[in-house]
Amino acid sequence: MAEKGLLVILSGFSGAGKGTLVRELLRRYPEEYALSVSATTRHPRTGETDGKDYFFVTKERFEELIGSDGFIEYACYVGNYYGTPREYVEHQRELGKDVLLEIEIQGARKVKEAFPEAVLIFIAPPDAGTLAERLSGRGTETPEQIAGRLKRAAEESRCMQDYEYLLINDDLDSAVERLHDLISVQHCRMELNRLTAERLSAELSRYLS
Ligand code: 5GP
Numbered sequence: 573m574a575e576k577g578l579l580v581i582l583s584g585f586s587g588a589g590k591g592t593l594v595r596e597l598l599r600r601y602p603e604e605y606a607l608s609v610s611a612t613t614r615h616p617r618t619g620e621t622d623g624k625d626y627f628f629v630t631k632e633r634f635e636e637l638i639g640s641d642g643f644i645e646y647a648c649y650v651g652n653y654y655g656t657p658r659e660y661v662e663h664q665r666e667l668g669k670d671v672l673l674e675i676e677i678q679g680a681r682k683v684k685e686a687f688p689e690a691v692l693i694f695i696a697p698p699d700a701g702t703l704a705e706r707l708s709g710r711g712t713e714t715p716e717q718i719a720g721r722l723k724r725a726a727e728e729s730r731c732m733q734d735y736e737y738l739l740i741n742d743d744l745d746s747a748v749e750r751l752h753d754l755i756s757v758q759h760c761r762m763e764l765n766r767l768t769a770e771r772l773s774a775e776l777s778r779y780l781s
Contacts, residue, residue, distance in 0.1 A: 577665040581673045581680045584695030585725035587707040589741045596748045606664035607672045614652035645682035677731045691758050694735035698742045
């Protein structure tokens with residue numbers, strides 16, 4: 573049976589390049605990772621597809637799902653609900669895939685409480701100037717919206733140190749490989765390998781005189 577996959581939480585400022593990083597990780601290592609698609613009550617943005625970017629649901633449906641324990645975590649963020657569907661995540665983990673959750677800080681904290689073995693990674697740009705450039709370079713937001721995102725980034729940066737790892741997304745190619753290495757290393761953590769360690773120890777005990 574495959575070893576159960578890990579829960580990998582990825583958070584970061586808007587414009588930090590999280591989405592691109594995750595897509596590239598999945599493209600390079602499709603057998604190893606699965607991306608959890610969240611449910612949300614916010615409206616789809618232009619270009620977003622239901623079931624791919626999010627499951628867009630009504631507030632009533634979201635609350636029903638809360639009631640039936642359908643989420644491993646959910647949070648309210650800027651006036652909308654966002655939640656991680658339990659069934660998909662559990663199924664992928666049983667298949668041995670590491671499941672990537674792209675979620676914000678409140679959700680990250682809840683997942684860590686419920687699943688202490690989850691890995692918390694914060695993705696950030698190398699400096700504030702790069703973030704501002706990336707946001708304006710997208711060309712999709714007005715100067716006011718960009719200012720709003722930078723303000724939010726300043727607020728969110730206060731929680732960065734609650735994460736276990738900080739991954740600087742400077743160059744996409746190397747950041748993807750660092751992310752993959754970081755996750756791979758987690759599989760070697762002793763707390764996840766107690767049974768193997770015990771088996772080895774039991775096997776070797778026959779050599780004790
Ligand atoms: P956006 O509306 O820009 O797509 O997402 C807003 C924030 O919600 C982002 O920080 C995103 O990572 C976070 N988010 C997306 N899905 C979930 C989820 O299932 N749970 C939580 N807690 N946050 C989420």
